[in-house]
Amino acid sequence: MNATVQALHIKEVQQNGYTVIKNVNNAEVTRKLLTTVLEIRKKRWSIAKEKGYPARLNGCVFGLQNESLFLVQTMFSHPITTPIVTKLLNDSWYKAIAADRPNFISRNGIRAQSSAKDGLFMHIDSFIPGTGKRPWLLQVFMVLEDQDESNGTILVVPKSHLSDEYATPDSLKDAIPLCPKAGDIIIWDGRLWHGTTPNLEDKSRLVLASGFSCWFIKPKFDLPSALPDSIYQQLTDDEKVIMGFASPTFSDEFDPRYTEDTHNARAGYDVFPQHAPSFY
Numbered sequence: 552m553n554a555t556v557q558a559l560h561i562k563e564v565q566q567n568g569y570t571v572i573k574n575v576n577n578a579e580v581t582r583k584l585l586t587t588v589l590e591i592r593k594k595r596w597s598i599a600k601e602k603g604y605p606a607r608l609n610g611c612v613f614g615l616q617n618e619s620l621f622l623v624q625t626m627f628s629h630p631i632t633t634p635i636v637t638k639l640l641n642d643s644w645y646k647a648i649a650a651d652r653p654n655f656i657s658r659n660g661i662r663a664q665s666s667a668k669d670g671l672f673m674h675i676d677s678f679i680p681g682t683g684k685r686p687w688l689l690q691v692f693m694v695l696e697d698q699d700e701s702n703g704t705i706l707v708v709p710k711s712h713l714s715d716e717y718a719t720p721d722s723l724k725d726a727i728p729l730c731p732k733a734g735d736i737i738i739w740d741g742r743l744w745h746g747t748t749p750n751l752e753d754k755s756r757l758v759l760a761s762g763f764s765c766w767f768i769k770p771k772f773d774l775p776s777a778l779p780d781s782i783y784q785q786l787t788d789d790e791k792v793i794m795g796f797a798s799p800t801f802s803d804e805f806d807p808r809y810t811e812d813t814h815n816a817r818a819g820y821d822v823f824p825q826h827a828p829s830f831y
């Protein structure tokens with residue numbers, strides 16, 4: 552993607568709260584992503600059944616970053632989306648890492664999800680609304696199966712990310728269906744009012760999804776703790792940063808990672824552990 556097109560998508564996120572990038576992942580990549588997700592989900596569901604865990608709604612499966620390096624590379628080192636997310640979420644005062652490399656983090660790892668039979672009510676993902684020009688949470692959805700109005704497509708209210716209000720059920724009347732196709736990628740500001748149409752026949756319409764946030768937002772999952780060392784050893788520096796290894800929560804001021812340089816918690820690649828915590 553050239554710089555002009557990239558700037559256009561960034562502007563769309565800033566002005567409208569979202570952008571749809573058409574035909575990003577080719578058919579072969581999309582098929583491989585879908586197959587990988589389905590294989591992991593099958594394995595997970597069989598374990599859940601065996602142990603009596605409740606099945607997740609909407610065909611949702613979390614923690615894919617712990618299962619597949621391919622999914623990590625696709626979502627955290629994507630040639631189109633990662634530079635866009637870096638430009639929108641990077642903290643410009645994060646001096647331990649070069650300005651053009653990611654210093655944001657994954658909020659919830661990588662998951663796959665479909666859509667609910669009754670549809671998803673209108674809501675925001677950013678927890679609090681706001682009016683500022685800087686987002687603190689972005690969603691990246693890689694579409695694996697075509698969406699239309701009958702199978703629970705994503706609904707958005709353009710420009711609502713700057714409304715400074717939570718979404719109400721009434722906002723549904725202003726929502727537009729996105730109906731993306733397999734291979735498209737949607738990026739939206741977490742403040743955007745969004746939901747889904749009902750998935751009338753409960754058809755699969757999987758997306759590979761990740762939330763990314765500024766490094767100082769508390770993540771949903773403790774990704775470094777859960778990551779297998781076999782995957783950690785194959786990550787790039789950028790991917791380790793996105794996993795949260797450069798902005799750890801220090802135990803106290805005697806934590807060996809806590810130095811003159813890292814007292815503001817914006818650490819560099821030098822705090823990466825030799826092994827992921829799971830190794831020990």
Ligand SMILES: [Fe+2]
Nearest residue numbers: 674675676745
């Ligand atoms: Fe949401």
